[in-house]
Amino acid sequence: MMFDAPLGDEAAGGNFFQQLPVILWQRRWFIIVPTIIGIVGAAAxxxxVPPVYRSNAIMLVESPQLPKEVLGTDSADLIDRRIAAIRQQITARPDLIQLIERHGLYASERKSTPLSDVIADMRSAITLTPSETSASAGGGAANRTIAFELAFEYSQPLQTQAVTQELMDRVLQLDARGNAEQATNTVQFLTDQSAGLETQISALQLQIGEINARNGSVLSGGGMIMGGSGGSYDVQIAALQRDNQLLLQQRSLAQTSDQRDPIVAAAEQRLAGARSVYAETHPDVVMAKQALAEAKRLAKDNSAKIPVNTLDEQIAFNNSQIAALRSAKAGETAQVNSQLAARARAPLVQQQLGELQQRLTAVNAQYEQVQNQLMSAKAGVRAEDEQMSERLSVVEPPVIPDQPSWPNRLLLGAIGIGGGIGLGFLLALAVELILRPIRDPSALKAILGSPPLGIIPMIEPVRIQPRGWKRFLSFRGTR
Known part of the structure; x- marks a missing residue:
């Protein structure tokens, strides 16, 4: 007797794992057929699948032979960016087109595919990746790349190696040229910057010198303003003026001395007395007139002998001294006024000088820094010329690959067989869960509510194997 009825969830879960070998044997064709299909698919x-060959070259970043204190640069953090720039250059469209034309790459693809797609495929086939890193000194967070791998993948081994070799030569050329150009451009830039700073320093020094020259007396220490000698000038001028007045009086007296002579005065008195007594024709009056005339003549002769020229010379000398004293007084007054005006401008001048000095100090510091950088850049140019700076070198040149990198036949075979077996197990279990045949007496108890009265063993008859597609759906129940 064979039972074929739906199972409950509790009965199905109770003996499922015990019946698993029987289930797999009964559903063996659900496992065998997918396995065969997986094997056929893996073989196909x-x-x-066309083979893909991979040729690679290992390039090492050689450390500079001079310390970074001499070169003045620490390029540990610039290597990755430099390699990235080189990768962009070697995968540029013109370079890739030249490689395609030179080596006859992608001949079949170019017949049916646009050139831009072919270039994109070739660009994706070129890789320039770091192959080794080392931690930077001091436990920093950044890592320094010390080696790079350049690889190219293509379907033909000879062309793969040739393209990789040409790409490697191009990378080395770009690295060397880039280092030399960068060092030369750095020297030129720093030289121009140094010349500009020298011009600024000269201009600032010239301005400071001009300000010091215009305001030297005030900026030198701000001494006392000497302005008390104006009174002495006035006293000297007044004394000279008094002397001139006396000399003028003496000169006037000298010019009229013949009229003020005492002998002449006495003769005039005698003449007047005689006239008061006698007539003009009287002999006494006549004699008095003669005596007066003689006295005047004698007085005139004496006044002519007085040195009037000496008095004039003294007066002229005194006048020249007075003019000199007045000029000195005016000069001193102008100097005092100039000193007062300069002292009034002193705070503004000192502030201007302070600002110029600060600018000069800042420019000098910048100039010193640029000079140090310029010396380091020149050392870098010399080191680059003598091949003592950091550069790329080839550790492993590209070789002709003897085995394709893809496909991996063992992996494809394992995937095909493993996938077919796994799919067969899943199909077998899925059919078992969908049909749910009764395979245990406990399933009857779960369905009917009471256990069966007995179990009759089933004698296995000679069974005719179904043919065609029916055998995939065959199963045996329990009798």
Missing amino acids: AILL
């Missing part, structure tokens, strides 16, 4: 993939 192994035979039909």
